[in-house]
Amino acid sequence: MKLKDRKRVLREMVLARRFEERCYQAYIERKIGGFLHLYPGQEACCYGVMEAARPGFDYVITGYRDHVHAIKCGADPKAVMAELYGKETGCSKGRGGSMHIFDVEHRFMGGYALVGGPFPLAAGMAKAIQMKGGDEIAICFLGDSANNQGSFHETMNMAALWKLPVLFVCENNLYGIGTALERSTAVVDQYKRVCAYGIESDVCDGQDIEVVLEHAHKAVEHVRSRKGPYFLELKTYRYRGHSMSDSRGYRSREEEEQWKQRDPINMLRDRMIVEDKYTLAEFEAMEKEIDGYIENEVIKFAEESPDPKVEELTKYVLAD
Amino acid sequence: MAEIMYWEAIQRAHDEEMARDPLVICMGEDIGVAGGTYKATKGLYEKYGPLRVMDTPISENGYTGLGVGASFLGVKPIIEIMSVNFAWLAMDQIFNSAAKVRYMSGGQLTAPVVVRSAGGAAHQLGAQHSARMEKVFMGIAGLRVVTPSNPKQAYGLLKSAVRSPDPVYINEHELMYNMKGEVPDEEYFHPLEGSEVARSGTDVTLFGYNISVHWCLKAAEILAKQYNISAEVVDLYSLSPLDRAGIKKSVAKTHKAVIAEEDEAPVGVGSEIMAIINEECFWELDAPPVRVHSALVPQPYAHNLEKATIPDHEDVVKAVLKLFGKA
Structure with missing residues (x-):
């Protein structure tokens, strides 16, 4: 399925990629602390699904690899970067950090750091949607290894039982931290695992955004038309380690190179060059413009923003 | 002022809050058709139906998390965990999600759920059905913990907990549900703080x-x-x-x-x-x-x-x- 506006989506994916690469650099420079889980390689998953859904309208929740999902829902990259810098202007006021990006105004309901934790939260949001009678759906993006948590099974059962309007997107990047899927999981085809609960599911390539779009379209329509929950598995790959402390000793450089041959950004770009008279020069100019924006606006904003006030340490623990 | 039992006081608070606000729901094991292990939700299923009085599967962490997620969007769940011993299984969602989400979102998102559970030793229930957990809950930043000693408090604390913008854990006791005491006839909200x-x-x-x-x-x-x-x-x-x-x-x-x-x-x-x-x-x-x-x-x-x-x-x-x- 062809994207309606390939140019815009390509630009958004490049921004996501360059944003994450700049985070890497800032982490090395010790501007960003804590754990940092980066998204390069998986962009077609988030963008493909969200192009089929309604960003800012549908409720989205995910794990700790969350910067890009927040931005796609409508979060300002400046506020996301400021959060990583631990600044008061950060989207979570510097209280959350990389793993806890929130932008409730745009219905990005958070990044959570317990693997599998968002499953029941997503089902609960769907329960609320069901009660309130709106047209929204809940979308839960998680990785393959979250499916080995009890919360996965408990949630699939309840979501199916109560026919909740929730779409589970499994970004299967083949590794749970540093353990390969086939070494941790008896059934490696993730989409098959929800059959036990009578949940409709599908699987597709997670690198080609237009393939993702087509499958996501069907998935979103299923959930939005109140036919019950849906589970979509996307086969993808993260280029970097699980987090910054990961030297990727558990997989080969050859494997990484093979996946990079099917890079989601390059695939869309090359298709546009062939089909849309798009040029490499245009692409490079866009990259340059994005890098300028990240440096001169995003990083500058994060650098220049104030720290949270120590006197406000306990603000937000309970309601005032 | 009528003298009623502790469980009746809890049931009355549920009923009044559910009648007032269609977004107040209750959920837990056996609370609907079966009327609740301690009768705290007796008659509510018949009155409010299965969408608002939810008999859950035996999945404590799952349904607690589901309640927390629903609360993000303005639903007000009163979650019953049949025995506090099972609340350990729900601890991930209580501790990591409900109690922390306001803080880690910089005040954007709150999880105003009410979690009720019965703890304490009853009559020879053994090691896995007699635990007390209040000391664990009271050490969690972002969570309010109250524990009623009589029917008036059981009624008024639940009423206030439902109206609270914070998550509240209500610690009840298996031996106290049949205790009698005076509860005001008019609506009453017990303060969540103090002694x-x-x-x-x-x-x-x-x-x-x-x-x-x-x-x-x-x-x-x-x-x-x-x-x-x-x-x-x-x-x-x-x-x-x-x-x-x-x-x-x-x-x-x-x-x-x-x-x-x-x-x-x-x-x-x-x-x-x-x-x-x-x-x-x-x-x-x-x-x-x-x-x-x-x-x-x-x-x-x-x-x-x-x-x-x-x-x-x-x-x-x-x-x-x-x-x-x-x-």
Whole structure:
């Protein structure tokens, strides 16, 4: 399925990629602390699904690899970067950090750091949607290894039982931290695992955004038309380690190179060059413009923003 | 003012709040068609239907998390966890999601759920059905913990918890559901913070909460009649936050303190109250405070061993006599 506006989506994916690469650099420079889980390689998953859904309208929740999902829902990259810098202007006021990006105004309901934790939260949001009678759906993006948590099974059962309007997107990047899927999981085809609960599911390539779009379209329509929950598995790959402390000793450089041959950004770009008279020069100019924006606006904003006030340490623990 | 049972008080609070607001729901194991293990939701399924009175699968972490997620969008779930022992399974969602989401989102998102559960030793329920967990809950930032000692509190605390913008854990007790007490006929909201002087006295303060308030009241009766000791009983219905000012005020009046809890030491509610006494009013003390608590054992089954594990009013009396150098 062809994207309606390939140019815009390509630009958004490049921004996501360059944003994450700049985070890497800032982490090395010790501007960003804590754990940092980066998204390069998986962009077609988030963008493909969200192009089929309604960003800012549908409720989205995910794990700790969350910067890009927040931005796609409508979060300002400046506020996301400021959060990583631990600044008061950060989207979570510097209280959350990389793993806890929130932008409730745009219905990005958070990044959570317990693997599998968002499953029941997503089902609960769907329960609320069901009660309130709106047209929204809940979308839960998680990785393959979250499916080995009890919360996965408990949630699939309840979501199916109560026919909740929730779409589970499994970004299967083949590794749970540093353990390969086939070494941790008896059934490696993730989409098959929800059959036990009578949940409709599908699987597709997670690198080609237009393939993702087509499958996501069907998935979103299923959930939005109140036919019950849906589970979509996307086969993808993260280029970097699980987090910054990961030297990727558990997989080969050859494997990484093979996946990079099917890079989601390059695939869309090359298709546009062939089909849309798009040029490499245009692409490079866009990259340059994005890098300028990240440096001169995003990083500058994060650098220049104030720290949270120590006197406000306990603000937000309970309601005032 | 009518005299009703503890479970009836909880049921009434549910009913009133659900009648008022269509977004108030309740969920838990056996709470609907079966009417609730302790009858706290009796008749609600018939009145409000399965979408609002949800019989959940036996998936404590799953349904608690589902309630938390629903609360993000303005639904107000009252979640019953049949026994506190099972609340351990829901701890991930209570601890990592409900209690922390306001803070880690910089105040953008809140999880105003109410989680109710029955704890405590009943009658020979053994190691995995007799636990107390209040000491665990009260150490969690972002969570309010209350524990009603009578039907009035059970009604008024649940009413206030439903209206609270914060997540609230309500610690009930398996042996108290049939306890009778007066509850106002008109709508009543009990404050979620503070403490109550359940009996006024001058010679020693007996601190209790939930079931141990009743040990303290009974002990105070015996102390007055048999030993001419005037004991004040302070009911700490809020365990988080603890009422530091209330604790200080009573100790400053009586200069002696005994703390009674069903939870076991070490690391109990009593340890924390003793720490507060030290921090707030050490120089008011005439004698070192004494704790009354359970033995540190997995709850035994045998009747005599169970009795030896759990304290009662006699242990409170003994502690006071020790404090007065009479034992």
